[in-house]
Structures are given as structure tokens and as C-alpha cells.
């Protein structure tokens with residue numbers, strides 16, 4: 152079975168998605184997600200100009216060899232653009248192989264290790280009262296794990312929260328503007344405010360609900376250590392991305408001071424980004440997206456490496472991963488032994504016009520069907536009604552104008 156064509160589609164049903172479609176000489180098709188939020192067309196060019204010519208005529212079954220060919224064969228290694236392109240090809244080839252086998256992809260990965268996939272949803276509110284209402288909404292939807300993102304006194308807006316009174320989902324995770332919005336940040340104000348919010352939410356909802364929080368790369372290691380220790384009385388499920396973690400060894404400082412579980416990795420794109428973090432047991436959850444870390448082939452290796460150290464898989468699941476990339480995550484989640492939890496941010500409603508998915512949500516968990524492949528169909532005609540829109544993520548500045556991590 153040979154690859155006959157490789158087509159790239161860009162559509163913006165609520166937000167931009169880049170989708171790769173491979174077709175074989177037997178008529179099978181496979182889909183891959185290549186969406187890199189705010190840098191979408193760089194991946195489109197990489198796929199169209201540099202990858203597609205290499206794919207036509209290749210054995211569609213040779214997934215590992217194609218992965219190595221695109222990774223080693225480029226000479227230039229890693230990086231989000233390259234790895235998103237490789238991920239899309241890899242996903243599409245697994246989709247094809249599973250369709251050829253007439254099995255859902257998770258069967259080819261070893262079969263199901265569980266009956267359902269526990270998911271967490273987002274709750275946001277500028278004030279603690281608004282946040283509590285948002286958490287209640289998620290509990291009413293059946294979630295037993297909720298990520299809480301409050302506003303910070305003195306700031307105009309911050310990651311995930313658009314100032315006072317903004318509706319849930321209206322601004323998540325950020326404004327999408329044709330030029331980057333400038334948010335503001337004050338680490339001291341944040342550090343003073345968060346423990347009180349956690350305490351109030353914990354008091355309100357009791358000990359059983361799992362509460363998560365995303366620090367979004369904003370602290371130094373010693374600040375992260377201090378925040379972790381301050382939140383321990385409220386038993387967080389995890390703190391996410393406490394530092395940018397480009398310096399992996401720095402996380403050992405955080406570990407020395409707190410037992411709060413740490414999750415990291417949504418901006419990583421290689422298993423090597425985790426080499427020290429996993430080997431030295433500095434984290435508890437790996438957070439890479441299938442779409443950004445080289446696809447199923449690479450993520451399976453990452454999950455297995457993490458499993459050696461009792462570290463669990465908690466794949467990034469924001470709305471900027473397409474339903475194709477999200478489905479790929481669910482197949483891995485179901486198959487690996489060391490599944491932790493799945494982020495479920497949900498997609499804009501318009502995305503349903505373009506992506507027809509077989510996965511379902513009920514009572515705090517996600518389920519896959521037994522349809523062959525990834526279980527996602529792409530409507531090219533519907534997609535054409537949603538042309539690409541340039542959109543940037545925000546940037547973040549301290550009060551004195553210094554550019555900070557967003």
C-alpha cells in the first residue's frame with residue numbers, strides 16, 4: 152500500500168486548524184493534525200514544500216521508518232514546526248494502518264487498558280465568586296476534576312481570564328487578535344492571591360473534587376517552590392508549568408521544598424526535553440500534545456519512558472489541538488498503562504461542521520468508539536467556508552514593561 156497524495160487543509164471554524172490528509176493507492180485515507188497555535192502557516196509550508204514530496208510513493212505501512220526519515224533525514228532536528236509536521240504524518244499513517252486492519256487505533260497500540268478516560272475541564276472567573284460559579288457549572292456537567300484559573304488583583308487580565316465579569320469560554324485561553332495583545336503580570340500579587348482562592352474553593356466544594364492549576368511558565372524555581380508549599384494544605388491535584396523548564400535541572404529545587412504534584416511539557420516537542428525531568432523524577436505528569444511532540448510514535452516512547460519512573464501521561468487537550476489531534480490523544484490514553492488524566496477544553500461549536508468525531512463525553516469521562524482508525528472525518532466542503540484568519544497568542548509584560556513569559 153503506497154501513499155498516493157498528501158494534501159494540507161487550513162480552516163478556521165472558531166479558530167485555526169491545520170489538517171493533513173494522506174490518501175493511499177488502495178483508496179484509504181488518514182488524517183493528521185498539524186496545528187501550531189499562532190504559527191499555523193509555517194507548518195503548512197513545511198508540510199507542502201518539504202514533506203509532501205517525500206511521501207508520495209512511500210510504503211504507507213512503514214510508520215517507524217517514515218518517522219525516522221522525516222526526523223533524521225531533515226538533518227535539522229526537533230523544534231515545534233518540524234515536530235508538528237512529523238506528528239501530522241505519523242497520525243495519518245496510524246489512522247490508515249488501523250483502517251486497513253479494520254480496528255480502532257488503540258487496538259494496534261495494545262488494546263484498551265481501561266474502560267473510560269477521566270477528564271478535567273477548565274473553570275475561570277476573575278473574582279472568587281465568579282470562579283466558584285464556574286466550578287459549579289463543571290461539576291453539574293459531571294466533572295470530578297477541574298482546573299481553576301482566577302484573576303489577580305491589580306491586573307487587567309491574565310492567562311485564561313478576561314477581567315471582571317467575562318463569561319466562561321469567551322476568552323479561553325486568550326484573545327485571538329491579528330496582532331498580539333499585551334497582557335500584564337505581577338508575580339508578587341499572584342503569589343499573595345492564589346492560596347486564598349484555593350482555600351475558598353476547597354472549603355466550598357469539599358475534599359473530594361480534584362483541583363488543578365496552570366501557572367503558565369511564570370515563576371522562578373524558588374517562587375514555584377514557595378507556591379507549592381503554600382498550596383499543599385488545599386491538596387491540589389497538580390501545579391502545571393510552574394517554570395518554563397528549559398533548564399530541566401532547576402525543577403529539583405522545586406521538588407526539594409514541596410510534595411505538590413508537578414505536571415509539565417505542553418510546549419515541549421521531544422523526549423529529550425524530559426530527559427532529566429523523568430530520570431531524576433522531578434515531575435509527576437508529562438503534558439505533551441501528540442500534535443506537538445512528533446505524533447503517536449514519539450508519544451508512545453515518551454509514555455513508556457515515563458512509566459519506568461511511575462510518571463503518568465496527561466496529554467495537553469486545549470481547543471487549539473484539532474479534534475484529529477485530540478482523538479489521537481484518546482487512543483494513546485486508552486492503550487497505555489500509565490494514563491493519568493486527560494485535559495478536555497472542548498472545541499468551538501463551529502468545529503463540529505468540519506470535524507465529525509466518534510469520541511464522546513459523559514459523566515466526567517471520555518469514551519472512544521470501536522470505529523476503525525482515529526474515528527474522525529474531515530468535511531473539506533464545510534472547511535472551505537471557514538478561511539484562515541491570522542491570530543496571535545498574547546504577550547505578557549511586567550508593570551515596568553519587561554517582557555515576561557506568557
Ligand code: EZ4
Pocket residue numbers: 188324365367417467469470471544
Ligand atoms: O495556553 O494551548 O493547559 N493549557 C494551556 C493552553 C495553552 C494554549 C496555547 O496555544 O496552557 O491553554
Ligand code: CO
Pocket residue numbers: 365367391392417
Ligand atoms: Co497549560
